[in-house]
Amino acid sequence: MKMAVFLGCTVPVRNLSYELSAKRVAGELGLELVDIPEFSCCGYPIKSVHHETAYLLAARNLALAEERGLDICTLCSACTSVLTEVSYELATNEALLDATSETLGMLGKKYSGKVRVKHFVRVLYEDVGLKSIERAIKRPLDMFRIASHYGCHYLKPSKIYDRFDHPEAPESLDRLVSATGAFAVDYRTKKDCCGGAILGVDEETALSMARAKLDDISDRGADAINLICPFCSVMYGANQRKIAANHNVKYDLPILYYPQILGLAMGISHEELGLMQNPIRPRALLAKIS
Template sequence: MKYALFLGCTVPVRGMNYEIAARKVAERIGLHLVDVDEFTCCGFPVKAVDVETSFLMAARNLALAENRGLDICTLCSACTSTLTEVNKVLKEDEELREIINEKLGNIRYNGNIEVKHFSRILYEDLGICELKNFIVEPLEGFRFAPHYGCHYLKPSEVYEEFDNPEAPVSLDELIMVTGAESVDYTTLKNCCGGGILGIDENVALKMSAKKLMELKDKGIDGLISICPFCSIMYEGNQKKIEKMENAEIGIPVFYYPQILGLALGIPPDELGFKLNRVKPKAFLEKLGA
């Protein structure tokens, strides 16, 4: 397994714990991640302004990976959906591909690579059964709530139906393989609201609050995120949400590779827990770390 690691904008600055843990986990399971210095933003932020510009940005990133003969591994779900969608469209529409390539000028994309989210690579390329063989420190007695987020599975037509967005299971299974319990809850599929944080903060925070307010009484050890923007909403903004709702929430939010890393036997101090904004003191104590 060899992929170009696409970090995107948010992970390398505001989600370093995600990156640290993902790289450590990759090393353990034999997933070779290659850094490509020339990658830029995926193109997602300008889609609302001009779809063509976002296509050009995405296509350039796809071409950089293709030139190295590599598929792309993403960590951010917004990057995943943008790159996956543009990849699918450009593979299927040769005419559009030529137009985009002409506009790109100095680089061209021929439609020969795949784009996959880190979690999807674990779930599909490696598989739950194989992943199980790597578990040495099962997280027995821990209860986590999965947060799939939106763009990891939607729009479903670009994801070859590797999971069902209306009744998803992949992240639940990835949590269960660590030995922990995956907790079901009513607001499982809720959107974090991150997409409109810059448009209307109040509405965005109220969207995140719905999930956190349900989960605060569920006795969970943490909410499991696979997208840096979802984490910003549920973790970075949790204090604001507590104030808005006049409630104590105090739910740690972990990136999936952080808890998988523990189960793989990687020491907690190598998995970036220091960078978690809602301090996971009780969790680390329970772990015996």
């Protein structure tokens, strides 16, 4: 299976360990991820400002994948959201497709509405499949308690995601965690948003939103949070110490990207998965494994 990997803005600069581990694990599982250097911003941050511009940015990226005959595999949930939405709209709204194609033509590009978009984790869940994943496990992580954060745009709006997992009772991440042998921790605030989208508008509210979940997960005695989005990573990883300081609390909650958890279970070394390059270094966790 071959897909174009869409890195987005944050991953290739700030979450290299996510990119590294995803590519590493994909290779092992027979999923070939092709880089397209001309990809730009997905368009998500522009949607609030100028809908048409956001749609054109997304359509341009879709056109680049279509040129190569590839579907898109994303790492960031926000990219997943806008690319899926635009792919869905252009595939179902002919008038919009015509208008978009006309503008893309001015850039020497064309798009005919064929590209499908899936988050990397959804590809693992739906296309690689839990059975293949279980077969690839060499070192079951039964010493770990892992709480998954689904985030918002991985699942919602559910209509454009073919309702592959129920947004009110999601289970794909927990099942993927269980497949590695780790204990999937259930917790009350599982479905809550990280607050990342309003960090620049109201930092206090955004950090309070993230804090609620950090508190909840810590209380449940999880060893780590499983993340699949660099935006969420900003909130729970990069801002964890700030939240702790602002609210006068303490956390020791490393964040892991799902391909890192899976990679560890597949027997890949933590160096190859970039674990020590994560925003919170998972020393205690790695001590458990050796």
